[in-house]
Amino acid sequence: MPLYKNFFFDSHTQILVWKITESYHQLFSEVVLNMKNRERLNGMKSELHQRGFLSVRKLLQEAGFNDLDLYYDEFGKPHLSDDKFISITHSHEFSAIIISDRPVGIDIELHREKIVRIADKFITAEVKYLTIDDLEEYIQKLTVIWGTKEAIFKIQNEKGISFKEHISVLPFELDRNKTTANLNFGAVQKQFDVYYEAVENFGLVYAFEKK
Structure with a gap:
């Protein structure tokens, strides 16, 4: 089951972990991407990196968001459009996000x-x-x-x-x-x-x- 873990640390903070077992094409077919991130995805040379990128979008969807709700500031820090704080990570076959009402890192x-x-x-x-x-x-x-x-x-x-x-x-x-x-x-x-x-x-x- 690719959604490896989904839990609330407290009433204001949700943590989700994905185990990446799907192919690039399967992941791509199951997520929404804005045009900028489509270009970013196409520019990635590693399929592992691409799958990590897409799996993060799967996690967003599990949390009730999608790629259209996510944006990056001039320093490359991710933000959500509803002003919740988010942090993102992926390594090899795992990815994870944390969403909170206060600043967080993962x-x-x-x-x-x-x-x-x-x-x-x-x-x-x-x-x-x-x-x-x-x-x-x-x-x-x-x-x-x-x-x-x-x-x-x-x-x-x-x-x-x-x-x-x-x-x-x-x-x-x-x-x-x-x-x-x-x-x-x-x-x-x-x-x-x-x-x-x-x-x-x-x-x-x-x-x-x-x-």
């Missing part, structure tokens, strides 16, 4: 060893609590950290924000499914509640600015 990433090699590009303070004793757990924690920083960047969306220098994730345990993160970027000082869970061999992370 990210889904495959657990893979490659993240160990690039960890020093996005972690600083986190090295104090990370250990590599259990490689699988280390990969999962790095994936949560990356996803957290990606989700926060999607919320703040300002040029110049560095994952390594400006966003820090507080210590956490995988079985707690929640942590806190800080954004310190010039005059911007914000704290975020972060939630994470496993979706098969992927890490799903979503974040909200603390009230």
Whole structure:
């Protein structure tokens, strides 16, 4: 069943996850696209990317919207026409969206060893609590950290924000499914509640600015 998960985090926030098993042609036949996004779709060189793009439109439809309700600002950040906040992500065979009355960010990433090699590009303070004793757990924690920083960047969306220098994730345990993160970027000082869970061999992370 391609709609992998559909739940309300709270009364104002809905999260939907799609497992992409359909062909490009099947997905294309089942969604509405505006002309700009038809052109964007045709310009994508990877069919996997195209299917991810189309599956996001399937999720929109599951939530009661369609592509005509979605627009992007000059920074590439997605918005819905009814002023609800939305964040979008897709990776390999999964895509996900989060829709809320408040600013939100979401990210889904495959657990893979490659993240160990690039960890020093996005972690600083986190090295104090990370250990590599259990490689699988280390990969999962790095994936949560990356996803957290990606989700926060999607919320703040300002040029110049560095994952390594400006966003820090507080210590956490995988079985707690929640942590806190800080954004310190010039005059911007914000704290975020972060939630994470496993979706098969992927890490799903979503974040909200603390009230």
